[in-house]
Amino acid sequence: MNEYSSRGDLTSPYSPSFNLSADEADLNLNRLTRELSNITLHSEDGLRRFQDGELEEKDEEWHHLVPAEAREALGKREVERQSVLFEVFKSERDYVADLQLIEEVFVEPLNSASPPIIGDVNRQQNFMSIVFCNLDQIRLHHERMLEALFDRQQEQHPLVQSVADIILESALQFQGDYESYIKHYPLAEQRHRTELKYNKRYQEFLQDCSQDPRLRKRDLITFLSRPVTRLPRLNLILKHLHELTDINHPDSEDLPVILSILNDFLKSTQPGIEAAENKVKFWDLCESLVFNKGEIIELDWYSDTRSLIYAGALARRSKSEMDWNPWIGLYVALLDNFLLITKEEKRGGVRKRLVVSRPIPLEYLRLGSFEDPPETRKERVEEGGILDSFRGAYRSIYPFTIFHAVEKSTRRYTLYAPSESVRKKWYDALVDAKGVDDVRREANQWFTPQVVEDGAFRVPSHKMPRQTVLKRPPSGRVVQAVSFVTNGGKTFMAVGCSTGIFVGRKGENYRKILSFENAKSIIVLQDFNKIIIHHDSYLISYSLEVLARVAQYQSPPSSLDASLETIAGQNVLCCQAGQMGDRTILVYAVKNFLQTTVHVVEACHPSEIRSASPRVMQAGLLSFRPYGESLYVPKDVFAVMPLAKTIAICTERGIVIANPSSASSSAVTLVPDFGSASHNSATADLKTRCEDAKPLGLVRHDATELMVIYDTMGCYITKYGQPTRDSVFIRWEIKATSFLHRPPHVLLFSSDFIEIRDTQTGLLKQVIEAVDIRLLIQAPLSRGSLYVAMLGQKDDEDGLSDRIVELVETTEITKTPIAGPFKVVEGLWDEWDM
CATH class of the missing domain: 2.30.29.30 (Pleckstrin-homology domain (PH domain)/Phosphotyrosine-binding domain (PTB))
Structure with missing residues (x-):
């Protein structure tokens, strides 16, 4: 009988019951290992077959690979500890085998399938990255770890002293990849289930995969969840191992470190898992919405x-x-x-x-x-x-x-x-x-409001003193505002109020120059030195330079009369300026007894005016000349807009598109064109909605599509006027009174909100809230300063202030590139002979 068997229930050589020093314990352990190896030489073949996965499942236990004499020599506690250590080897082998199966049975066939099983190539790549994430990196970590574990097992079987050092080193390496995978797993599962639900080819592929006997009737979800459950299971095994480890054993110090790392790691991933699960619930909600x-x-x-x-x-x-x-x-x-x-x-x-x-x-x-x-x-x-x-x-x-x-x-x-x-x-x-x-x-504001004036323009309030003559009468409500630059480079603002038009430099005192109350439009043609004013059914223009000199007391107010030109003398409903090719044109509508006439005039450059003959100058209007033919519309006109080659006229029935250069020969088009409404229910529904809304204008999305802007909604049409996108529409959250196009956005204005939307998608990007909002420029396609009035914050003896703000388009903040390695300037160190 072996000398260790006579000890009966022999404990570990590291047990305090041996009452030995550390060196003596190591010597005793080595001697015990040699003795056990001598009596277990016949188990080497069993160990090799275990590592190769060739043993029957019932034989894959430590006690089946170790003779009874060896088990008796070790004692009950050490036998249990060795069995748990063997479970570390076994579970790691099975885990790596499953990760390799994922690659062989699922990943490789999906990648090599032609045509792709998951839609086109891009969609399949997206699917693979979401569902299988970084499994290949996790597999590589564990293949290396398993190789080290098997080497240790071959060296020390049947009495393996420790594997803590191997697991600790691996745990420190694979934490990052596990964190990414575990937090991402709910998304991977949901993406797989969604594809399985809607893709018949994917269903057939998984059905074929299930026939592989190596899967043992386990589905893909089981395999995908293996990394999620692996670390908690390893944690439990190591915890059990720690309970069986004697206090003098080196593992009694190393195992708590590993357990602490794993526990902290698993806790740290929980918020990420909850976030991913929340994303899955979000996707489930999205799929269920009607x-x-x-x-x-x-x-x-x-x-x-x-x-x-x-x-x-x-x-x-x-x-x-x-x-x-x-x-x-x-x-x-x-x-x-x-x-x-x-x-x-x-x-x-x-x-x-x-x-x-x-x-x-x-x-x-x-x-x-x-x-x-x-x-x-x-x-x-x-x-x-x-x-x-x-x-x-x-x-x-x-x-x-x-x-x-x-x-x-x-x-x-x-x-x-x-x-x-x-x-x-x-x-x-x-x-x-x-x-x-x-x-x-x-x-993340697309447009940020910047205050231009808050106090210069006032409306009466109850805080004003009751006296007949005020030192500074209130200007009244602001209705228009434009800015312009003089030849000297100074920037001025012209502000239309309910009592007249005030002019001045930004931040300085404004002077009332013109007594035109509640001007409907003020338009600046900077390149032509003209300011156009639509007031009380009249359309007139003045010189910008003269206006600025009068505002600075450099010229008398009467000098403005010399630059006055009357463009239209009565019944002007609306006007708008814009570019048509290389021409700057002004479109205006005049109401007659039974119809509305739309006129177009072209702005003349000052150099042309200076070179004009005296006969032409005596004819009257110099700065503008008629362009094309007049257009006749049988209904009231809300607004006019110059387009690239045509003009748009907003009426009760819709938006009329006409070409002023050939009005008599070209057809007048009404958009949207609902000609297909009789046999298309979607178009018929859109037609009904458009008839109940007020058209405000058009916005060009791209070369082939335009967006029609109504007060309550918007829709898309082709350049020929037919509805696109299956006649769908976008409903605004507000009832807009005006709009402005600043690609890629359209800005919609109501009295309390400014709604900023993406022109292509209609997506709501930003909302600005204020009281008594007014768009102060009437040029929907203008690229100049964007002025808006709203209720101010000052209320004193001068009255309640009207605030003017400029909506400034923001730019994305880009990351500052990190400075690269220092580059030596040629000749910099020459004098030092370096």
């Missing part, structure tokens, strides 16, 4: 910042008094940019959420009362007799109110939460979401 047909509701789904903040079931009272059930069940979802109110339905076993009210952007969402007392709701009893079902049961529900900032009464919602705690959660979620949205919008 919107009304015909309307573009651009929620910006694919933005990386999009997320679901909070969601849950709420109730709302039915508006119908005839409804036997006065309560409507709703599913309300709060995104980081919108609030969605939906009603859940089951269609063919699939849950769908019908959007029952247009989504409310957080910029327009307002919170009402969250403190109203609870109300009672009667619910039918599902069990019991007929009378019980009529009696029902009562429970408390807790109301709260939200509403749209523009439509405060028509889009006001009182919702009911099932408990006070749920109502509080909704309040906290809404407040937090709006707070974050405010900060995000503040940091």
Whole structure:
């Protein structure tokens, strides 16, 4: 009998029961290892077969590879510890085999499939990167770790002293890749499930894969989740190993370090997992939404910042008094940019959420009362007799109110939460979401308001002293504002108010130069030294240079009369200037008894005027000459707009497109062209909506498509006027009174909000809120300064101020490149002989 077997239940050589020094313990361990190796030479073949995966599953245990004498020599505690160590080897081998199976059975066939199984090449690459993420990097880490573990096992079997050093080194290396994968995993699973749901070829591919016996009836989700469960399982094994390790063993110091690293790492990944799971819930919500047909509701789904903040079931009272059930069940979802109110339905076993009210952007969402007392709701009893079902049961529900900032009464919602705690959660979620949205919008403004004047222009208020003659009478409400530059390089502003037109330099005193009250339009033609004023049905022009000299008291006011030119003498409805080719033209509409006539004149350069003959000068109008032919429109005109080769005339029936250079020979087109409405329901619906809206103008999106701007909505047409994009439309959140196009954005103005949208998608990009907003320039396609008036912040004895702000387009802040290595200037060190 071996000498160790006579000890009976022999403990580890590191156990305190040996009562040996560390050196003696090492000698004893080495001697024990040699003895065990001598009696287990026949197990080397079994160990090789285990590492190659050739053993039967029932034989893959440490005690099957070690003779009974060896087990008796070690004692019960060390046998259990060796069994746990063997589990480290076994689980790592199986894990690496599964990672290799993912590559061989799923990844490689998908990559080599021709044609691609997942759509086109780009879509397949995107799918592979999302679903399989960085599995290849994780596999490489564990292949190296397994190789080191197997080398250690071959060296020390059957009495493996330690593997802590190998695991510690590997853990420090693979943490980063695991963090990326674990946080990304919910997205990978959702992408796989979505593809499986809609792609028949992918379904067939996975069905073929399932026939591989190596998978042992496990699906792809099982394999994808292996890295997620691997580290927690390894953590449990090492924890068990630590419990079986004697205090004098070196592992008693190393294992706690590894366990601490793994525990801290797993905790640190939890927020990332929750964020990814939240993203999956968001995608699930997106898939289930059903919107009304015909309307573009651009929620910006694919933005990386999009997320679901909070969601849950709420109730709302039915508006119908005839409804036997006065309560409507709703599913309300709060995104980081919108609030969605939906009603859940089951269609063919699939849950769908019908959007029952247009989504409310957080910029327009307002919170009402969250403190109203609870109300009672009667619910039918599902069990019991007929009378019980009529009696029902009562429970408390807790109301709260939200509403749209523009439509405060028509889009006001009182919702009911099932408990006070749920109502509080909704309040906290809404407040937090709006707070974050405010900060995000503040940091990502496309246009930033910069104050030009707040105090120079006033309207009467109750704080003004009651006296007949004021030292500084109020200018009245600001209605127009333009800026221009004189030959001396000085910048001036001309501001139209309810009492007249004031001129002055920015930041200095303004002088009332013209007594034209409430000018409808003020247009500056800088290159032609002209300012055009539409006042009281007249259209006149003055010299900019003379106007500036009068404002600075360098010329008398009477000198303006010498530069006065009357473009149209009466009944002018509207006007607009713009470019048509290389011409600068002015379009204006004149109302007659039965129709409206649209005229076009071309601005003449000052050099042409100076070279004109005396006969021409005596003819009257010098700065403008007629261009093309007059156009006749049988309806009232809202606005006129010069386009690239034609002009647009906004009327009650729509927008008329005409070519003034050949008005008699070319056809006049009305856009949008709803000729297909009789056989296309989508076009017919768009036609009805457009007829109920007021056209404001056109915006060119690209060479083939334009956006038609109405006061409540917008739609897209071809350059020939036919509706595009399946006749869909975009509804504004406001009712716009005017607009401005600053590619790639269109700005919509109402009295309380400025709405900035992307021209291509209609996506709401920014909202600016103020009181009594007015667009001060009437040039929708202008690239000059963009002035807006709003209620000011000063209210004193001089009156209530009207503030003028300039909307300045922002530019993206680019990262400053990091300075590269120092470059020696040639000859710099010559005098030092270096």
